[in-house]
Structures are given as structure tokens and as C-alpha cells.
Amino acid sequence: MSYDKELAAAKKAASLAARLCQKVQKALLQSDVQSKNDRSPVTVADYGSQALVSYVLQQEFPSEFSLVAEEDSKDLRKDAAQELVERMTKLVNDSLASDGSYSVTLSTEDILKFIDSGKSEGGPEGRHWVLDPIDGTKGFLRGGQYAIALALLDRGKVVLGVLACPNLPLTSIRDQQSPNDEVGCLFFAEIGGGTYMQPLDGSSAVKVQVTAVENPEEASFFESYEALHSKHDLSSSIAEKLGIKAPPVRIDSQAKYGALSRGDGAIYMRLPREGYREKIWDHAAGCIVVTEAGGVVTDAAGNPLDFSRGKYLDLDTGIIVTNQKLMPLLFKAVRESLEEKASSL
Template identity: 30%
Template structure:
């Protein structure tokens, strides 16, 4: 492993491990019936989201006090709702006393995770993720990506990525519900119901230029890492057998009708794989479980949040995956909290050798708008 960023990866593994065990424990304690509050944008958020973000930021800030943090959650709701704040605080305390903090001994670290000492420190830790900074070192996180399917006991991801001047350098993504053998992980058909009922799923990680790895998550440790092979650039499957991954069909600001038109233009069935969590889509691509992911907005006013893509894109590119916008540009992670449509219009992610012909099909479909 490269000396550069190896320490950051070790800390990322520790905190994503802790947050993964915490969120999975919430599911089990509530028997997959997780109550949710509603954020200003009408998306659901659980006590697990808040607690996981508090733990991740608190632990990393103790080690890297000069770094910035960019998280999805804000403590505004908690400050206005004492009952909700108390439930989150109890969960943070539960994680602190559960033995999770001892995992660092297995990860070659001599210091424990630093948890918030008071409820107010917990709230401050959550709010530390409100940065709009795009330069320097920024830890981007989504404590529970796919909250809707988390609440139903299906796939979700605990996501962390270190950006340095807008470049992804370290990624750690926990998939606590994904049933997978790290020794034989490639080409498994990833889907919502592939749930690890007995264990804590898997964690994927990468340092830029050093490849991507997968390992098992246990309650008190992480398993040994298995390196994922880099895929060849030979074009892979016939067009007709290409698997297009899609969100659950229904409410979306993306043009799913045009996603379908692109797949059909290539003779492929649509949708091939259906997964709600955006970061789990990148995990499926990284594992070779699917071939193409499209994000075609209706117009350039559409934006997407950085935490839905940072980290997952690094994992996929480390195994040879290609990710571009519709105009063929790389995705710019130095735009603040959002990836703006006027900077990066849409996204096309494909296994190596497929990007050019998928892009041609996309442009042909979009030309019909006129």
C-alpha cells in the first residue's frame, strides 16, 4: 500500500466500520421497522443517519482538526425536537459502549475512536458537516445512502470519501446488508433482497491509483481485504446482454423514459438491475454485477449532491470503470455541495470498452428532444 493516504484509509475504515455496525444494529433492534423524520426536501431521515454522521465526524475531526467535512445531515431538526435529539444521543452512547470503539486494535491504530462527550458536542459534530469548501482536504459523507430502502431492510450504504482539491483520494463504503463472499465477489447478481441476515455485510475501499478492495464486516473487526481485478478494455458483453442499472421505478427527476430508449437502442432489456441507493449502484458496477448506469436529467438546471457520488466513483474507476458526463467530461467534485448540470450535464458510467457506444446512443436519444 502506498504510504500516501494509507493513514487516512485506516481511519476511514475504522469510522465506516463503526457507522455500519451502528446502522445495522438499529435495523435489528427495531426489526426492520425504522421510524423516519422528514427533511425539508421531503426525503426520509432516521436516527441512524444523524448518529452515524456524528460518530464519523467526531472521530475524524479528533485526528484531522484542520480538515473540512461535508455531510448530508444537519442538526437543525434535532435542536428543534428534544425528543428526537435524545433518541439520537442514546444511539451514539450505545455505539460507544458496544465494543465498536475497540476495532482500531485490529486496524493498526493505537488510539480509540473519539465519540461526542455530550449531546451538544454531538449536535456540533453533525453541523460541522455543513461546509461548502471545495479546496483543500474535505471529507464527504453520506451516513445512510438509500434511507428509503434502509427502512425496509434492503440495500443501503455508509459512504465516506476524502477529496483533496476536488480529487477523490480515499474511499470507504460500507454495505451492511449486502450478502457477499469477499473471496469470490465478482459478477454476483446484486439486488435489493440479497441481504446479509446473519452478518454485517461488506466494506469496499480504495486509495486513488492503488486499486479497490472488499472485505467482510464483523461486529468487532473487519475481515482480510481481497483486491478486485481491473477489467479489460475489450468491450465485454454483446449489446443485447448489457445490464442497465436503474433506481426503483417511480418518482425521480431523471428521464427514465430516455434511459429506457438508450437501452432499447442497443438491443438491451431495461431495466436490468433495480437498486434505489445511488452509491449501491456504484458498488454493483465495481463488483461487475451490472454494466451501465445512466443519469439523464431533463435539462441543465438539474443538479445532484456530491455525497451521492464521491467515493463510489473512485471505487469503480479503480477497477477500470469509465465515468463521464454526456459531453464526455470527467465529473468535477470541486463545485461545493452540488454537482451542477451546467458544469457536468448528466452522467454515463460503463464497464471498460462500452462508454463510446453508450454515449453515441445517448446523444441519438437526446437529439429527439428537439
């Protein structure tokens, strides 16, 4: 089955959202930052991105629409958020106007409803869009990496994914960066169709592949920027077992999946602390972007990720990503390190 129409809509929605986010990041104001219950900051761009993506997808697929997304409008309906909501409304309408495809002006209430249309629970039946409107909010706030991550589930399987990474260089992130480097990448993949990358400005796409490195000593690895999201000490132990000499590349968001899909690094380890439950929007798009580029994504027990169980990925310990040749070695090192850690407690 072809998902070409859905992929085109997803690319359009994510690109529009990326433009809005770029605009906000350039002029980040203190009043744009709120706090969530988990204390991670959320911004006007986060909500605006979700509203835009929801609007575009509902215009393209009005009869069959289900969205599993991170945000809701609860905090935006409080009096203290009025200024933020007004600014977000203007940003969303400006973004739609600049695109030229939609001659519409949305009211604040319209936008809040589009945000709230992301309340689906997902599951194994039917089709569900899965969105993280800004993955890597802390990276966004500090001017680092973030991604707009959008995927489509069909009967519980990820069938397409788009990662818009506004700050990711078009060349390898491992190269020496200069302020003049072009940034802004759009990665996209459809099941059975490979993975492609193009500049966010929409110019021509190129097919990408994960690295062919077979010797772990020559590999480099990605991990989360925030130690809260992954145990850096455990990653170091695993890297030592593999003989990896390069220091870890720590960046925020699913931009890591995009960078890995084009061969910037060979391994990504996400080993969160006990009690943390991974959410499907943090991995759905990135997972297919890597697997269609020839990579392998499993939990720490070697099981493929199961996106059919609702909003959460209930998995063993963490997530490991690499190419087919390195996966047996990585898996062995992960299991040994986890067993050593357990026996030392």
C-alpha cells in the same frame, strides 16, 4: 502521495456508522422518521451516522478537518425531536463503547456539534471529507439497499473513497438471493491503488474489477430505484439502442457503484429530471470506487465529474458509468436518445 492513514480512518468511521445503522434498521420505529424540506425521510440513523463519522475523523485528524456533509442539527434542536435526540445520543455512545477505541461519553450537545461540523462548502483548495451518512434513505426505510459513503478531496480531486453497504450480498446481487446469504460489504479505493471489497465484519479484503463485457447485448445495467432520481423511460430507450436484453437492476444508493466495481453489472445510468442538481456526496466515494476498479464515470456529455466546485456537481444532463470498452457505445446511445427526446418536445 500515500493516503493510507486517511483510508484507515475512513474505513473505521464508515464501519462504525454502518453498525449503528444496522442496529436502527432492525428496530425501525415510527418516531425515528422525520421529514426534510424535499420530503425525503431522514432517520435517527442518518444523524447518528454523521455524528460518528465526524467524531472519528476529528479524533484522527484534529488539526486539519473539513467536512462536507448532508445533515445539520437544525431540526434536532426543536422540542418535538427531544426523544429522537436522546435515542440517537445513546446509539452513538453505545457504538463508540462497542468499538473500544474511544473511552468517551458524548453529551447530546457534543453530538449536535459533531453533526454541525459538516457545514464546509468544499472547493478546489485544501482537503475536504465528503459524507453521505445514509445514501438511499428510502431504501433504508424499506429494508433495501443503502450506503454510508465517505470520500476525501485533496485540492478538488477525489483521492480515496469508502462505501459501507450493510445490506449488499457478498456474492453478486444478480444471483438468486436467499435469506441465508451473507450481507454487508465494505468497498474502498485509494487513488492509484485499485479497489478492494471486504465483509463489514473486517475479514480479509479482495481486489475487485469491473466486468470485461464488450458486447452490450450481454450487459446488464443499474439504475435508481426511485423514478424521481432517474428517468426510467430514457434509460429504457438507451438500453434498447444498445440491444441490452436483461431487465434493469433497480437498487437504491451508491451501493450501485460498489456492485458495478466488482462486475455485478456493466452499466449504471443516472439521468435525473430537469432542474435536479447532483450533490458531491452522492457520487464522490462511488466514483473513485468504480474508476480504481477500471471503470469510467462521466456526465452525459462525456466530461469527467468535477468535485472542485463546492457542494454541487453542475453537469450535463446526468451520469453514466461503465467499463472502458462499452463507454463509446453507451455515450453514443445516450446522446442519440437525448437528441430524440429534445426533438420530440
